[in-house]
Amino acid sequence: xxxxxxxxxxxxxxxxxxxxxxxxxxxxxxxxxxxxxxxxxxxxxxxxxxxxxxxxxxxxxxxxxxxxxxxxxxxxxxxxxxxxxxxxxxxxxxxxxxxxxxxxxxxxxxxxxxxxxxxxxxxxxxxxxxxxxxxxxxxxxxxxxxxxxxxxxxxxxxxxxxxxxxxxxxxxxxxxxxxxxxxxxxxxxxxxxxxxx
Ligand SMILES: [Zn+2]
Numbered sequence: 001x002x003x004x005x006x007x008x009x010x011x012x013x014x015x016x017x018x019x020x021x022x023x024x025x026x027x028x029x030x031x032x033x034x035x036x037x038x039x040x041x042x043x044x045x046x047x048x049x050x051x052x053x054x055x056x057x058x059x060x061x062x063x064x065x066x067x068x069x070x071x072x073x074x075x076x077x078x079x080x081x082x083x084x085x086x087x088x089x090x091x092x093x094x095x096x097x098x099x100x101x102x103x104x105x106x107x108x109x110x111x112x113x114x115x116x117x118x119x120x121x122x123x124x125x126x127x128x129x130x131x132x133x134x135x136x137x138x139x140x141x142x143x144x145x146x147x148x149x150x151x152x153x154x155x156x157x158x159x160x161x162x163x164x165x166x167x168x169x170x171x172x173x174x175x176x177x178x179x180x181x182x183x184x185x186x187x188x189x190x191x192x193x194x195x196x197x
Contacts, residue, residue, distance in 0.1 A: 006031045037109040040150075041081035042069020043117035044158055045094050050135035051155070052119060054089050057131045061147035067114065067154065068092070082115050090133045092124035099169060101154045107176035112150040116158075116167065149174050 001024045004011055009028035016023055016032050024033040044067055045052035053065045070085040072078065079096050086092050097116035104111055126133045136142075138159050146152040153172065161167045 001033055001035070004029060004031055005033070035109075037106075037111055039072040039078070039081075040069055040110055040112045041072050041078045041115075042067050042085055042112075043082045043094060043096060043115040044100060044154060045086060045090070045092055045117045045119040047119040047122070047135055050137050051141075051158070052090055052092060052124060052133060052135055053141075054126065054130040055132040056129065056147055057126070058129050063131070064145050064147035065142055065151075066147040067151045069112070069114065069151070078113050079115070082113070082117070086117070088127045089130050090124050091127055092133070093120040094118060095120060098167075100167065101150070101157060101169075102171045103150045103153065104171075104173045105150070105175075106173070112154075114150070114154045 001011060003009065004026035007026060007029040009026055011024045011033065012027055013022050013024055015021065016025055019032075024035070025031075026033070052068070054068055055065055056062055068086040068089040069082070070089070072081040073084070076084065078099075082096060083094065086094050094117035097118065099113060100116045101114045102112065124133050141155060141159075143152070146155070153174070157170050158167075
């Protein structure tokens with residue numbers, strides 16, 4: 001950030017009085033431009049024993065598979081954002097179930113929220129950000145072509161929980177550069193019955 005979005009003056013990067021972190025501060029109008037983590041919301045659309053994945057038509061990770069998810073917009077809830085992204089990327093109508101995974105990615109200032117969801121019909125079709133949308137059974141998942149670690153971890157947890165007969169709520173941290181998922185908390189509050197099969 002170089003210029004003030006209020007008055008157009010060049011910004012300074014310094015610790016404001018009474019603060020503890022450097023911020024983009026406008027010396028002309030006094031506005032402090034705070035920057036905070038972005039939230040990514042999405043879901044795991046279920047249909048019988050399969051889940052719906054999207055093949056990305058945009059960078060980053062062009063051509064790799066992902067769950068429908070994207071940045072939250074101002075003025076919407078996490079659930080509304082997940083439904084919107086699922087419609088935009090997969091043309092899919094879903095009924096959201098419980099929140100399933102929360103991943104902190106502090107190295108890129110993002111937090112992922114993935115819900116479980118029930119696909120309502122098979123009338124899905126790729127949106128402009130997707131090359132292809134299709135259902136995958138567990139043994140068909142292209143594990144080496146998954147776009148994001150958050151998505152891979154969510155799918156791994158999903159199939160593990162399903163095999164064990166109950167879905168929990170999982171919180172984890174993914175940090176650079178190791179990329180290793182740090183398991184964090186696993187809160188077993190939901191069961192398979194929470195999303196109607
Ligand atoms: Zn200003």
